[in-house]
Amino acid sequence: MYRPDEAEKRRPSRPVHDQGVPVARGSLLDLLSPDLPEAGLGDEKPAVARPRDGGPSEASRRQVSAVVPTPPRRDSYFPGLNELGNIGIDDIVGWLREGLRWIVIAVMLCVAAALAYAMTATPRYSVYTDIVVDPSNLNVVSDDVFTSNPQRDAQLLEVESKLRILTSRNVLSRVIDQLRLSEDPEFVKPSVFGSLKSLFSTKAEQQAGKELAAMRALSERVEARREERSFVVVMKVWSEEAAKAVTLSNAIVAAFERELFQSAAESAGRVAQNLNARLDELRHNVTAAERAVEDFRRKNGLQSTNDGQLVSNQLSNELNTQVLDAQQRFIQAETRYRQMSDAIAQGRTASASEFESVNMTNLREQYNLLQQQIASMQRTYGERHPRLVNARSERTTLEGAMADEARRILDRAKADMDREQQAFAALRAKASDEKSNVFSDNEAQVQLRDLERDARAKAAIYETHLARAQQITERQQIDTTNVRVISRALPPNARSWPPRTLILLAGGVIFGLALGIGLALTLGLWRFLRARRPVAA
Structure with a gap:
């Protein structure tokens, strides 16, 4: 607790110049604010003139006896501002002792808030799947449609491209259709104005809105990254249920493999379609060329034997x-x-x-x-x-x-x-x-x-x-993608978020202590700055 006499006891004595005018020794704020009056004086007093022989004159005695009103100072709102440099450990301990009730209240509130969050927060269960994405496809035929680049940079780009496919909308759409996530309340949260919107929209628009909401929710729950200096891709999926997280992970991997196969099949199909379109013209050219040979033979009477001799x-x-x-x-x-x-x-x-x-x-x-x-x-x-x-x-x-x-x-x-x-x-x-x-x-x-x-x-x-x-x-009927799952998702033992209740309570206690101490110190400092100090005679 603050004691007024301690400030006076710690205040240094005022030196007197050779003219007899007292000079106050202030804090660092006095040096930073030279325009302020002398520190340590509660009310400004006029200097008393002294005769050269050291005795006071009659005029000075009358001036001292009279009470002269002083103008208001600029630090009158925070009278203790000039005393900041004199704050000690006893002051801080006193502030903490006075604000003990605030510390206890802050700790109790933070612990209650942590307990309420632990009981009401939606749990998250995260599972991990390790996939080897080999950039070189299986060599089923010698002259395949797709060629592999032996350069490492190109192979890494190939793996990064397939990593992007793993979390693409095509793959997630397959998962949404397979698991019917558009009907799952975990992914499509019911809105307040949902019933009102249904009155002004068709079933197709409502279904499209649900699928879009499920797509957004699922994309936020799927993450994939490539391990350094390897072709191993780690996919993270979380859900509110442990079994559902495993199901989502397996479904995404299966959809990823189907998407790669379908992509390769569609590319090969486009090439085959272009070749088939070209075959008709080539067949016509071959028939015309062979007909020209036979017409020339008939016109010139050129007959050949089995060995090609005329x-x-x-x-x-x-x-x-x-x-x-x-x-x-x-x-x-x-x-x-x-x-x-x-x-x-x-x-x-x-x-x-x-x-x-x-x-x-x-x-x-x-x-x-x-x-x-x-x-x-x-x-x-x-x-x-x-x-x-x-x-x-x-x-x-x-x-x-x-x-x-x-x-x-x-x-x-x-x-x-x-x-x-x-x-x-x-x-x-x-x-x-x-x-x-x-x-x-x-x-x-x-x-x-x-x-x-x-x-x-x-x-x-x-x-x-x-x-x-x-x-x-x-x-098109052969799957040559070289993608292997080396570690499938397993049901997690505990939730990944929020942390355990004990950890949340410990965090609430620590945060409450920090908050209460900060509040107690703030209140004590406020009272210190607002308090007026007695002036020595």
Whole structure:
């Protein structure tokens, strides 16, 4: 408690100048406010003039005896302002002792408020789910629609993008539709004017409003962040019920996986749709190119074999082979005919080997046998024997028959030679004509190959696009997203907010103490500043 005599006792003595005028020693506020009157004086008093010999004069005695009114000071509202520097520990303890009731009241109020908040506050149960979001998709096909970037920065951007998808409206809308959160009072709070608004809105508008409210409430309850230097994403979900928080977390993860698959499927579907739209034009181009090839073949009479060779070239080659064979046969027939002609001219009909026939063989056998008989008769009967003469007459007849047979064979050989000569000439003429056709066909084949190359190129592009479109169409049915849940949400043991009642009560006590002490010190300081101090005589 403040004691007035303590301030007077602690107040220092006033020094006197050599002129005899007392000078007061104030606090720091006196130094900061030089325009204020002397500190420590309750009412301003005029200075008393003293004679040089030290005794007071008559005029001064009359001035002191008179009471002179002083003008009001500028610190009259806070008389104790100049005494702030003199506040001590005893003053503070006294203020706290006087404000003890306020401290107790503040502590009781804060504890009651903490207890009321603990009993009435809506509880929050938070669950956590760890998800590995691998930026590289599963390599199901070698040339997938989506390519993976091996750079780490690009992979982190991919993970951040998928992290944004985890808390996107598409994913949350799936959860709202699946769990019917628009009908859950935890997410759609009934408003005071809800019944009034329902009178002026349709059911569709009311349903849209509920879904929007559920979306806002759910988005506030879902948080996701990526762990440093990893691809692990931690998702936090809270709800007023522990089981519902787990259900929400599992539903969000399932909706996230479906959203990734649907996004990839829709992207692949757009590519397949564009390819299918392009396939009709490519098919038309391929058909037109192949039709142009066949029309050119028909117009120029170009026929190809199974190995792709033109029929005219193959026919020309065959004719050349036949011409060579005919020429060879003609040469053989001509040689034989000349040999027979020489043999007849030289009289070698009976011994020449060129004359070969069945009659010639029989005649030669008879001629040889008769020659043997004639030689035997010559040794036995002599040159003039009748039998020898008859034998020689038969030999002459056989020689004439062999000569006739030789001429007949010669005529046949000449006919063969003429026939081979005619066949050779005919084949050579035909080969010559076919050669001119081959030259014209080869010139046409140059244009034909150009048309065939164009047709093959268009067919290859068409086949590539067709195979790619079918592959991408099948790719839509395959989920290649590489997202794995490594830690599923578990029911929490305790609520995450508000804290436990004991902690709230302890916090209420601490806050009440701080508030009460601050209030007691404030009231004590106020009384100190407002209190007037007695002035020493």
